[in-house]
Amino acid sequence: MMANEPADPIAKGVIATAKQSWKDLFIWKQRVVVRNEYGEEHCEWQDPDPLQNPFKLMGQLSLKDWVFFFVGFAAWTADAFDFHALSIQTVKLADYYNTSKTNVSTAITLTLLLRSAGAAIFGLAGDKWGRKWPMVFNMIILGLLQIATIYSTKFEQFLAVRSLFGLFMGGVYGNAIAMALEHCPANARGLMSGILQQGYSFGYVIAACANLAVGGETDTWKTIFWAGAGISIGVGVLRVFFPESKQFLEAKAAGKKSASASEFWMDVQKMLKQEWKMCIYCIILMTWFNYFSHTSQDSYTTFMRVQKELSNSGASRASILMKTGACVGGTIIGYASQFVGRRRAIIFAAFMAGVLIPAWILPTEEGSLSATGFFMQFMVQGAWGVIPIHLNELSPPAFRSSFPGITYQLGNMVSSPSSQIVNAIAEKTLVTARGSGDQVEAYGPVMAVATAIIATGIVITTMFGPERRGRLFEHAVAGIHLDAEKVIVDGKQPDEEMGMGKEIEMKEPKREESRT
Structure with a gap:
């Protein structure tokens, strides 16, 4: 041509x-x-844009741009830490509340269910009033709910608090990625998107390190929740000291502020009427992606402890290395998407994750599980590394705070039973442990089958979906x-x-x- x-x-x-x-x-x-x-x-x-030196791309961001990016990354990391503080301690919490691991995973389901409502509330607030104060309020309330979790003496109270936690947790993603990425030069967005998305994996790594540090005693789960509360409140207070999004202020200055909320809601209705097909597509894509992430990671620590019979320390070390692979993969594949295209990068990563499933599930030693977990999450979160900028580019430009967050969290809502499904099936299916010969719960085969189906779904959905690489914001x-x-x-x-x-x-x- x-x-x-x-x-x-x-x-x-x-x-x-x-x-x-x-x-x-x-x-x-x-x-x-x-x-x-x-x-x-x-x-x-x-x-397409040539593949450029990543350090030169990062050098295009001014100090102010980096401040906005850092705060968005910190908020997303705190959000991930708070979520994974529960998922990596399923065994401890089951012992503490004297219930099954499947029942504990109900809290994960409730959290994911209500995140979509929070995404709508705080995302639309971010589009209407700016990125700053909705995020400040959001992060401080998250920290307080972490503290409330610690003081939940009954399992029913625990579930109720985690439901409220999900409502406020849902508001973080949309505002965080809009604030972090809308200041980036167009040719640097793929790289910065990959780095930003790995705030989720970085939060997991910090939570796993905390779990390793506190040991395997049942009551130590509370220490990790105290740490999560401090991180969330700290990010909220930090955000107070930085200005509103430059892009948001410039767009405000370019026109005149609507006299009432009616014009804003009128625009929301117009957007939904014009973009409903794109909304449905992004929700379907995010449903696959959230199943991909939660199915391959939420029960992996439990899998190593129960089926592979590793100690709390061994499982924590393997989890840390697994999520280190996620950080590396998300950054590299997100960066490559600027050159090869968003969809090609996603398809490649999802396909390779499917290929790696046997090597991910079959090993029995900590070293082998750590290595294969590293490469598996390299691909899973590699595909995820493209998502922040892909959703931003598919979004109606005026709704970059609400659209990505709402579609992402609605996908989360649909996929919310993922951990519960894995735990329920695994606890009812027994396999023979290769080390001890004992009958153990079949977490590995359940995760393998589910992940294979999900990876196939992502490949097919992405093949026939749109792309808007380089769209102006x-x-x-x-x-x-x-x-x-x-x-x-x-x-x-x-x-x-x-x-x-x-x-x-x-x-x-x-x-x-x-x-x-």
Whole structure:
């Protein structure tokens, strides 16, 4: 193909989009929407961004950009620590409350169920009032709920507190990734997305290190929850001392603030009406991804302790190495997605995770389990490393705080029983331990079958889904209806809906890149 050769327009409709997306997977060049100075658009084929030195890409971020990124990363890490403080201590909590591990995993299900409601509440608040104060409130309440968990003397109280915890936990993701990534230069987003997503894995590593440090005694779970409370409240207080998102303030300054909430909700309704198909697609994709993550990790420590008969220390060390692989994989594959494309990177990582399943489940020694766990999570979280920027680029530009968070957490809600399902089936299915010869619960085979199905689902869903690599984020905020006397877009006055669903291009024409 010649450079700048005309391309067919972006397909409309589910079947047409699926066909175009499938064909585009096998075309190296990128389908780009180009807008000229008169506002006219056409599609053409352009070469993807070259693979650049990652240190040069990171050097493009200013000190202020790094501050925003760090705070978003810290919030996501604290969120992950708080969640995994429970999942890695299932055995301790089952002993403490004198109940089964399946019953303890009910708390994980309830947490994931209510995260979608929190994502909607705090995500829309972030789009309406900014990224700062919703996150401050969110993180402080999370810390207080960690403390409330410690003082839950009855199992029913424990479940109730974890339900409330899920509501507030759901608000973190959307605001964190919007704040962290919307300041990044377009060609650095893949790399920074991969690093950001690994805040989740980093939170797991810290929780596993804490579990290793406190030992295997039953009551030591409380110490880890105290640490989680301190981290969450600390991040909330830290956020107070940094300014509001630059992109949010600039978009506010470009127009005029709506007089009431009615215009904001009107824009929400417009967005849902126009983008409902994209919403459904992203929810399906996030359902697969959340099953992928929770099925392959939440019960893995339990698997090593119960089926592989490792000590608490051995299982914790293996968990730490496993999630170290996740941090490395997410960063590398997220970075590579800027060159090979978001969908190709996801498909490769999910396929390789499926290939690695036997090596992940069959070993019996700590060293082997650590090594195969490292490479398995390298691929699982490698695929996840693409997700923050992929969701941001698929989002309506004015709803970058709410759309990724809501679709992510709705996927979480659908996949919320994943840990409970794995525990319930494993506890009712016995296999012979290769070391002792005892009959033990079959966590390995259950996780293997489930992960194989999920990896296949991710590959197929991604093959036929859209991509918007390189999409512009600037100057779009929900509920802002621009003042035509103040703003000129490409030499012309903007129309009424610019603030709701379009990227507003200032001073000189820019291009919007899209891959379907």
